Amino acid sequence: MTNLEEMGQKAQDAAFELGQLGSKEKNTALLTMADSLVLNTKEIVAANKEDYDKAKENGTKKAMLDRLLLTPDRINDMANGLRQVVELPDPIGKVDRGWQTTSGLDITQERVPLGVIGMIYEARPNVTVDAAGLCFKAGNAVILRGGKEAINSNIALSETLRHALQKVGINQDAVQLIDDVSHETAQKMMELNQYIDVLIPRGSGKFIKMVVDKAKVPIIETGAGNCHIYVDRDADLDKALKIIINAKVQRPSVCNAAEKVILHRDIANQFLPELYDALQANSVEVRGDTLSKAIVPDIVPATEEDWGTEYDDYIIAVKIVDSIDDAIKHINKYNTKHSESIITENYSSSRQFMKQIDAAVVYTNASTRFTDGQQFGFGAEIGISTQKLHARGPMGANELTTTKYLVQGDGQIRK
Amino acid sequence: MTNLEEMGQKAQDAAFELGQLGSKEKNTALLTMADSLVLNTKEIVAANKEDYDKAKENGTKKAMLDRLLLTPDRINDMANGLRQVVELPDPIGKVDRGWQTTSGLDITQERVPLGVIGMIYEARPNVTVDAAGLCFKAGNAVILRGGKEAINSNIALSETLRHALQKVGINQDAVQLIDDVSHETAQKMMELNQYIDVLIPRGSGKFIKMVVDKAKVPIIETGAGNCHIYVDRDADLDKALKIIINAKVQRPSVCNAAEKVILHRDIANQFLPELYDALQANSVEVRGDTLSKAIVPDIVPATEEDWGTEYDDYIIAVKIVDSIDDAIKHINKYNTKHSESIITENYSSSRQFMKQIDAAVVYTNASTRFTDGQQFGFGAEIGISTQKLHARGPMGANELTTTKYLVQGDGQIRK
Numbered sequence: 078m079t080n081l082e083e084m085g086q087k088a089q090d091a092a093f094e095l096g097q098l099g100s101k102e103k104n105t106a107l108l109t110m111a112d113s114l115v116l117n118t119k120e121i122v123a124a125n126k127e128d129y130d131k132a133k134e135n136g137t138k139k140a141m142l143d144r145l146l147l148t149p150d151r152i153n154d155m156a157n158g159l160r161q162v163v164e165l166p167d168p169i170g171k172v173d174r175g176w177q178t179t180s181g182l183d184i185t186q187e188r189v190p191l192g193v194i195g196m197i198y199e200a201r202p203n204v205t206v207d208a209a210g211l212c213f214k215a216g217n218a219v220i221l222r223g224g225k226e227a228i229n230s231n232i233a234l235s236e237t238l239r240h241a242l243q244k245v246g247i248n249q250d251a252v253q254l255i256d257d258v259s260h261e262t263a264q265k266m267m268e269l270n271q272y273i274d275v276l277i278p279r280g281s282g283k284f285i286k287m288v289v290d291k292a293k294v295p296i297i298e299t300g301a302g303n304c305h306i307y308v309d310r311d312a313d314l315d316k317a318l319k320i321i322i323n324a325k326v327q328r329p330s331v332c333n334a335a336e337k338v339i340l341h342r343d344i345a346n347q348f349l350p351e352l353y354d355a356l357q358a359n360s361v362e363v364r365g366d367t368l369s370k371a372i373v374p375d376i377v378p379a380t381e382e383d384w385g386t387e388y389d390d391y392i393i394a395v396k397i398v399d400s401i402d403d404a405i406k407h408i409n410k411y412n413t414k415h416s417e418s419i420i421t422e423n424y425s426s427s428r429q430f431m432k433q434i435d436a437a438v439v440y441t442n443a444s445t446r447f448t449d450g451q452q453f454g455f456g457a458e459i460g461i462s463t464q465k466l467h468a469r470g471p472m473g474a475n476e477l478t479t480t481k482y483l484v485q486g487d488g489q490i491r492k
Numbered sequence: 493m494t495n496l497e498e499m500g501q502k503a504q505d506a507a508f509e510l511g512q513l514g515s516k517e518k519n520t521a522l523l524t525m526a527d528s529l530v531l532n533t534k535e536i537v538a539a540n541k542e543d544y545d546k547a548k549e550n551g552t553k554k555a556m557l558d559r560l561l562l563t564p565d566r567i568n569d570m571a572n573g574l575r576q577v578v579e580l581p582d583p584i585g586k587v588d589r590g591w592q593t594t595s596g597l598d599i600t601q602e603r604v605p606l607g608v609i610g611m612i613y614e615a616r617p618n619v620t621v622d623a624a625g626l627c628f629k630a631g632n633a634v635i636l637r638g639g640k641e642a643i644n645s646n647i648a649l650s651e652t653l654r655h656a657l658q659k660v661g662i663n664q665d666a667v668q669l670i671d672d673v674s675h676e677t678a679q680k681m682m683e684l685n686q687y688i689d690v691l692i693p694r695g696s697g698k699f700i701k702m703v704v705d706k707a708k709v710p711i712i713e714t715g716a717g718n719c720h721i722y723v724d725r726d727a728d729l730d731k732a733l734k735i736i737i738n739a740k741v742q743r744p745s746v747c748n749a750a751e752k753v754i755l756h757r758d759i760a761n762q763f764l765p766e767l768y769d770a771l772q773a774n775s776v777e778v779r780g781d782t783l784s785k786a787i788v789p790d791i792v793p794a795t796e797e798d799w800g801t802e803y804d805d806y807i808i809a810v811k812i813v814d815s816i817d818d819a820i821k822h823i824n825k826y827n828t829k830h831s832e833s834i835i836t837e838n839y840s841s842s843r844q845f846m847k848q849i850d851a852a853v854v855y856t857n858a859s860t861r862f863t864d865g866q867q868f869g870f871g872a873e874i875g876i877s878t879q880k881l882h883a884r885g886p887m888g889a890n891e892l893t894t895t896k897y898l899v900q901g902d903g904q905i906r907k
Contacts, residue, residue, distance in 0.1 A: 093824070097847070178869055182858055191880050192850070270704075274880050289685075290708065295881045316903040323905035409508070431898050432512070435607070443597055443901030452906065453897075454593055465606050465689050465894040466710045467882040479880040482868075483846050486858030488731040490738035491867065 079257040081265050084220060084250075085272025088193040091250040092218040096190050098247070100167040106245045107163045107210060111156040113241040114206065117233070118152050124233035125202065132226050140330075144201045147230055155206040155234075158457055162210045165456040168475040169216050183485045188478045190216030192274040195266055196459075197222045197288060199280035202230040208277075209238055209252045211459050215477035218251045220273065222266055224280075225258035232256055267292035274479075275467075279460055282387060297467060299460030302332030302415040303387045304445040307404045307430065309421035310341040314348050316442055317420040318355055321393075324418070324444040326359045330389050332461060333416050333448040337384070338395045339404045340369070345397045349373055356393060365395035372397075384411045401426050405433045412436060414463050416445040437463060437470035494672040496680050499635060499665075500687025503608040506665040507633040511605050513662070515582040521660045522578045522625060526571040528656040529621065532648070533567050539648035540617070547641050555745075559616050562645055570621040570649075573872060577625045580871040583890040584631050598900045603893045605631030607689040610681055612637045612703060614695035617645040623692075624653055624667045626874050630892035633666045635688065637681055639695075640673035647671055682707035689894075690882075694875055697802060712882060714875030717747030717830040718802045719860040722819045722845065724836035725756040729763050731857055732835040733770055736808075739833070739859040741774045745804050747876060748831050748863040752799070753810045754819045755784070760812045764788055771808060780810040787812075799826045816841050820848045827851060829878050831860040852878060852885035 095103075114121070125147040132145055168188050175185035194217045196208045205221055212219040223231040235254035242249040255262050267276060267288065275295050278288035282301050289296060306324060308317045324335035340349060345368070353373045356363050364383055365376040379394045384407070398404045401419075408417055418440035419430040427441040438448045448471060450458025455473030462468045468476035510518075529536070540562040547560055583603050590600035609632045611623045620636055627634040638646040650669035657664040670677050682691060682703065691711050693703035704711060721739060723732045739750035755764060760783070768788045771778050779798055780791040794809045799822075813819045816834075823832055833855035834845040842856040853863045863886060865873025870888030877883045883891035 093848070093850075096850075176869065178862075178867065180862065180867065182862060184868065293705065295710070295879060297881075313903070319903065319905055327906055427900075433508070435508075435511075436896070438897040438899060440899045440901060443899055443904040444906050446906035447593075447595065447597060447899065447901075447904065448897075452593065452595065453599065454591065464710060466712070469894050470897050479884050481851070482853040482863075482885050484853060484855045484858055484862065485842075486855060486862075488728070488734065489858040489862065490734055491742055491859050491861035 079262055084253050085269050087250040088218040088220055091248040092192045094248045095216045095251055104163045106247050107159050109245050110238050110241040111159040113237050114152055114156045117237045118149050121233045124229040127229045128227050155203055159210045162214050162457050165474055168478045180489050185483050186480045189481045191479050193218045195220045195273040195276040197278050199224045199284055200226045202227040204279055205231050205234045211457050211474055215474045220253050222255040228258050270294050297462050298464040300332045301413040301463050303336050303413045304416045305337045305408045306335050306418045307339040309426045310343040311423035312420040313422055320444045322355055324446050325393050329391055333445050335445050336388055340397050342397050360391050362392045368397040369395045409435050416448040418445050494677050499668050500684050502665040503633040503635055506663040507607045509663045510631045510666055519578045521662050522574050524660050525653050525656040526574040528652050529567055529571045532652045533564050536648045539644040542644045543642050574625045577629050577872050580889055583893045595904050600898050601895045604896045606894050608633045610635045610688040610691040612693050614639045614699055615641045617642040619694055620646050620649045626872050626889055630889045635668050637670040643673050685709050712877050713879040715747045716828040716878050718751050718828045719831045720752045720823045721750050721833045722754040724841045725758040726838035727835040728837055735859045737770055739861055740808050744806050748860050750860050751803055755812050757812050775806050777807045783812040784810045824850050831863040833860050
């Protein structure tokens with residue numbers, strides 16, 4: 078079995094060196110990584126073909142096969158992703174605050190790298206490059222553990238990045254891949270507290286839940302998104318229709334897509350038939366409670382299970398409520414604390430919704446699809462945190478840092 | 493067995509209400525809690541006597557008995573602690589940052605309560621009041637689970653706080669105590685992810701390690717402190733002596749006390765005998781490596797185990813190094829990432845130490861004993877985080893919050 082302690086130690090040593098690098102050195106390395114990916118396209122595509130053919134043989138579904146596939150264009154996209162990370166501001170060394178204490182000590186709180194980040198993820202090989210780039214930008218070493226379906230692709234990608242680091246004279250253990258994809262190494266990685274400062278799982282809800290259950294390393298939970306759009310009594314129904322269709326249909330498989338529509342009863346009679354037709358025209362299956370079925374009989378009855386389910390598919394469920402209070406109560410009960418939106422022209426309704434909804438991102442009159450590092454202006458993202466500790470919402474390079482208090486004295490002792 | 497799900501649900505409901513309260517209402521409640529503690533002194537002392545007598549019967553050590561004891565003076569101190577929390581700025585509603593995106597959305601990132609905080613702790617009953625006050629200030633509901641030795645005291649204290657809340661018309665489930673002190677309820681609490689947003693353990697290193705191992709709820713680790721003072725070649729040795737004695741002797745049982753002294757070899761011959769005498773005069777046992785024993789033969793030989801040990805006692809261990817690089821390497825290997833100090837008049841040594849040491853707080857020319865919420869100017873503290881996620885160093889009310897992104901649009905959909 079792979080010696081994870083040894084990898085952990087190497088990662089810590091590399092992290093110490095990375096912590097001392099300036100922005101210019103880190104950016105040069107990132108550009109070299111990008112160029113190396115493009116130069117190695119042939120080798121990467123060949124390695125990926127092995128994974129792809131094997132997955133196809135094993136009867137993997139088309140959507141999954143597509144996620145696994147690497148083409149020269151996609152490799153070029155990954156390289157451009159790294160070049161975008163170069164353009165981001167360096168989060169390290171930023172002083173968040175500073176003050177002088179009554180005892181005359183000068184304290185500053187500065188941004189420093191987290192240290193060693195563990196990434197554990199399923200099939201998509203692009204996570205290997207995206208995560209390595211963003212972790213590196215923030216001065217962290219990364220230990221990667223991707224899915225077994227993508228192992229040859231991941232080896233080719235991580236070796237490319239490591240050679241690029243070596244080329245510019247940086248410790249290549251800043252990026253390490255666990256190439257033994259047994260369950261034992263995954264479990265051991267999740268318990269590697271001595272070396273890994275934080276573990277970030279990427280993948281399906283089921284996968285993330287498994288990691289949360291088994292890990293002893295501190296985790297940042299990402300990605301579960303049972304997002305709601307509440308159409309208030311005072312909504313502009315044209316905006317509501319456009320936003321719901323966008324939030325459901327533009328990319329249904331992602332975590333910021335809308336899964337539920339909550340309608341105020343006063344606008345339901347007028348709005349639901351129109352909404353239903355528009356959703357049907359976009360091949361979306363519409364489920365609903367008994368009130369909505371009374372308005373549109375073709376609606377599929379929703380069960381209790383529906384309210385808590387993230388479909389990630391062309392399905393949406395509709396519920397009709399008596400008041401904004403009921404809407405807020407329902408959403409806070411069933412949501413995954415990801416993204417929620419109210420459609421209203423009423424100031425007080427907007428204010429109440431924004432204050433009372435418990436989620437990473439709360440919107441008035443906009444699509445939930447904007448919950449995204451790029452859309453927020455953070456550049457690349459490593460995931461969307463749905464927990465409350467450390468980082469909430471889209472996580473960019475800044476969220477991959479911690480702080481250190483630097484205290485300057487001249488002989489102070491405590492009285 | 494106590495129904496923890498029910499308590500969790502009640503806590504979530506209370507947290508929702510607390511999140512809507514303004515500073516004035518919260519401060520009125522805190523003052524009422526403080527007054528109620530003083531008014532209930534007799535009942536609290538009586539309940540504490542039961543715990544105390546039982547502990548004495550069971551042969552509990554004197555230091556532990558003292559931690560358990562509540563006197564009218566100590567109850568008054570707890571009340572004053574709550575009054576100090578009133579004076580702190582309210583962390584809720586503060587806008588950390590705000591900007592407009594290219595799509596015309598206005599985003600602000602605001603401080604909001606974490607929600608429900610779980611506190612799990614050992615014997616000291618004052619944690620019941622301190623934690624409840626600070627959690628409440630930041631708009632959080634708290635579920636408390638203290639040690640069985642203090643159960644009667646904790647019931648009396650928490651009931652006093654709950655009645656005070658009721659008196660001012662606030663949901664008393666903002667403060668709940670688990671009065672069933674079986675291991676089963678502790679284990680169940682540590683797995684109550686659905687209701688508890690963060691769990692903070694307080695107690696011995698062994699206790700905290702147990703919680704870290706068993707919990708599934710996100711944790712903030714606090715309190716382990718194997719703190720070092722490095723005396724550089726260019727140190728002012730008078731400052732060094734005063735700082736080491738203060739950091740070791742002023743209160744040896746706490747986590748920010750110094751446990752190790754690292755000496756540059758160039759000043760060891762001159763400084764160690766003087767330091768040894770001063771430590772001896774303060775009844776401190778001095779252990780050391782072979783080099784230090786060669787200078788002061790009475791030094792007790794230190795073993796490998798010593799370097800990683802937090803004594804919390806009148807013991808210190810001395811190591812002599814060839815260079816500041818060796819000092820930094822040793823400290824980063826053995827420290828608990830709490831507090832480390834360099835004593836030097838050399839600018840570059842200070843800068844190198846401050847940059848390269850991995851710890852929550854790094855000092856130049858000051859005692860490690862300043863790592864403390866009060867000393868930092870945060871007012872009360874709920875603990876000192878030694879992990880890197882979410883909060884690092886002394887944790888005040890601000891560290892008991894998270895953020896929420898509020899996004900205002902006018903019909904934006906994603907292209």
